[in-house]
Amino acid sequence: MDFDLPEAHRLLRDSVLSFSRNEIGPRVEQMEADGMFPPDLWSQLGDLGVLGVGIPEECGGSGLDLLAGVVCIEQIARVSGSVALSYGAHTNLCAQNLLRNGSDRQRQTYLPALCSGSAIGALAITEPEAGSDAVSLQLRAVRDGDDYVLNGTKMFITNGPVAQTLIVYAKTDPSANSHGISAFIVESGFAGFSVSRKLEKFGHRASPTGELVFDDCRVPAGNLLGLENEGVAVMFNGLDSERIFLSGEPLGIAEEALQMATAYAKQRKQFGRPIGDFQMIQSKLADMYTSIEAARLLTYRAAVRWQQGAATSMDAAAAILFSAEMATRVCLETMQIQGGYGYLNESPIGRMLADAKLLEIGAGTSEIRRMIIARELLN
Ligand SMILES: Cc1cc2nc3c(=O)[nH]c(=O)nc-3n(C[C@H](O)[C@H](O)[C@H](O)COP(=O)(O)OP(=O)(O)OC[C@H]3O[C@@H](n4cnc5c(N)ncnc54)[C@H](O)[C@@H]3O)c2cc1C
Numbered sequence: 001m002d003f004d005l006p007e008a009h010r011l012l013r014d015s016v017l018s019f020s021r022n023e024i025g026p027r028v029e030q031m032e033a034d035g036m037f038p039p040d041l042w043s044q045l046g047d048l049g050v051l052g053v054g055i056p057e058e059c060g061g062s063g064l065d066l067l068a069g070v071v072c073i074e075q076i077a078r079v080s081g082s083v084a085l086s087y088g089a090h091t092n093l094c095a096q097n098l099l100r101n102g103s104d105r106q107r108q109t110y111l112p113a114l115c116s117g118s119a120i121g122a123l124a125i126t127e128p129e130a131g132s133d134a135v136s137l138q139l140r141a142v143r144d145g146d147d148y149v150l151n152g153t154k155m156f157i158t159n160g161p162v163a164q165t166l167i168v169y170a171k172t173d174p175s176a177n178s179h180g181i182s183a184f185i186v187e188s189g190f191a192g193f194s195v196s197r198k199l200e201k202f203g204h205r206a207s208p209t210g211e212l213v214f215d216d217c218r219v220p221a222g223n224l225l226g227l228e229n230e231g232v233a234v235m236f237n238g239l240d241s242e243r244i245f246l247s248g249e250p251l252g253i254a255e256e257a258l259q260m261a262t263a264y265a266k267q268r269k270q271f272g273r274p275i276g277d278f279q280m281i282q283s284k285l286a287d288m289y290t291s292i293e294a295a296r297l298l299t300y301r302a303a304v305r306w307q308q309g310a311a312t313s314m315d316a317a318a319a320i321l322f323s324a325e326m327a328t329r330v331c332l333e334t335m336q337i338q339g340g341y342g343y344l345n346e347s348p349i350g351r352m353l354a355d356a357k358l359l360e361i362g363a364g365t366s367e368i369r370r371m372i373i374a375r376e377l378l379n
Contacts, residue, residue, distance in 0.1 A: 005071070012053075013074075016071070019044075020080070023044060024080050028079065028206075031082065032082065035200075037206050037208075043116065043118065044117070046116040046118070051091055052091075052115030053068050054092075055114075060111050060113075065303075067300060069248070070245055070251075073087060073246070073248035074248035074252035075252060078252040080206065081204055081207075081249060083206065085249060086159050089123060090122070092246070093242055094121030094122055094163075094166070095114045095121055096241065096242075098111060098185070098225070101183070105222070110165050114165060119163075119165050120164055120165070121163055121164075121165045122159040122160050122165070124186075124212060125137065127153060132365060135232060137170070137171065138174075139152030139153065139214060140170060140171055140174070141219070147219060148170075148184065149217070149218055149219075150168070150184070150219055151215065151217070153213055154211070158207055158208075158362075159208060159210075160195060164189070165187060166186045166187075166188065167183055168186045169181055169183050169231050169234075170182060176229065178232050179229055180229055182230070183225040183226055183231040184219050191216075192217030194213050195212055196212065202357070203353075203356075239316070239364075240311055242363060243316040244303050244311070244316045244319055246363050247295070247320040247323040250324045250326065251292070254356070255292055258334070260338075260349065261285060268339075275337070288329075288334075291326045291329065298323065299319045299320075301315070314377070317373050318369075321369040324359035328353065328357055334352075
């Protein structure tokens with residue numbers, strides 16, 4: 001057992017953190033106010049090679065593995081949860097799905113632009129009436145000559161308002177329920193596709209989230225991803241790696257919060273002493289550190305086990321369940337340590353807390369994650 005990151009991953013970690021601090025950090029406040037990350041940031045991330053992490057070089061990517069993706073999203077999240085979430089939707093939910101399930105032609109058509117950042121990616125499963133029960137989705141796809149015609153609405157789609165390449169799930173045989181779902185690659189320029197609303201949110205404000213409408217949207221049959229009526233396999237063959245990848249975001253947010261809390265505890269004086277001298281503050285810091293380390297071990301272990309083909313759904317669900325709830329607790333404690341100053345908008349901890357909370361909801365809620373773990377324990 002080796003608990004240290006391999007050297008390639010340590011170098012990647014340092015370069016992504018340095019990029020995030022220097023290039024994303026100074027723009028965070030403006031992008032949160034704008035409700036959108038700046039488009040040129042995507043090509044910068046592409047140049048850095050992080051958009052193509054886990055994608056082979058022949059498809060325009062930079063190779064490496066799932067652990068490398070976790071390290072990237074973790075470091076980006078230390079500076080901006082919004083950019084981290086949009087990065088996760090682009091790189092993992094969209095590009096990795098295309099890599100796993102796409103034909104050679106589909107990979108060559110779509111992956112190079114996603115890896116360079118000239119296209120933004122998204123994944124659209126959720127609908128207004130289909131959330132946790134994702135396979136109850138209603139968006140309809142009907143074959144018509146060389147096309148499928150899509151009708152319906154998708155809800156809560158990260159990057160939806162700005163993406164050029166979207167993976168969209170639809171029912172091709174409604175009578176077959178989960179066995180009647182198919183996945184499609186949709187370009188935002190296809191006739192009949194539109195963004196009906198950009199959604200205003202509690203956190204992750206610079207990660208655009210949209211409601212998408214498909215109104216007789218014609219998708220070439222060649223853009224069917226995987227086989228017709230086997231979309232559930234496309235959806236589920238990536239779920240564990242998605243959960244492991246996204247576990248890196250709360251981890252990064254919490255690491256940054258602990259660093260802020262520790263610095264504040266050393267510098268803030270009350271009763272003539274730094275508040276870090278008080279045992280109740282020390283106890284909070286110690287608990288925060290311990291829970292972050294536990295989340296990191298769960299997450300990295302799940303990534304390595306997944307790479308070895310040994311991860312179970314329980315490993316993935318446990319990593320994101322613990323990481324996400326841990327990040328919310330750590331942000332709340334950081335705010336408590338910062339006292340009144342932590343409650344002001346001039347402290348970033350309010351934004352970080354709001355960002356952390358989403359990670360208990362998106363990509364399967366905490367309740368669904370607990371269900372997955374319990375199901376595996378009991379079977
Ligand atoms: C900012 C943001 C970004 C998102 N990005 C994307 C994206 O890019 N692509 C995408 O497809 N989706 C995305 N989502 C959707 C997200 O995955 C869903 O919100 C999530 O799966 C929960 O669905 P729901 O919101 O409809 O809640 P519901 O499923 O309606 O759940 C409501 C409550 O009931 C609980 N519940 C539901 N079923 C059970 C059960 N069986 N047992 C116990 N409790 C249960 C839930 O845990 C929750 O507490 C995003 C959501 C947000 C908010």
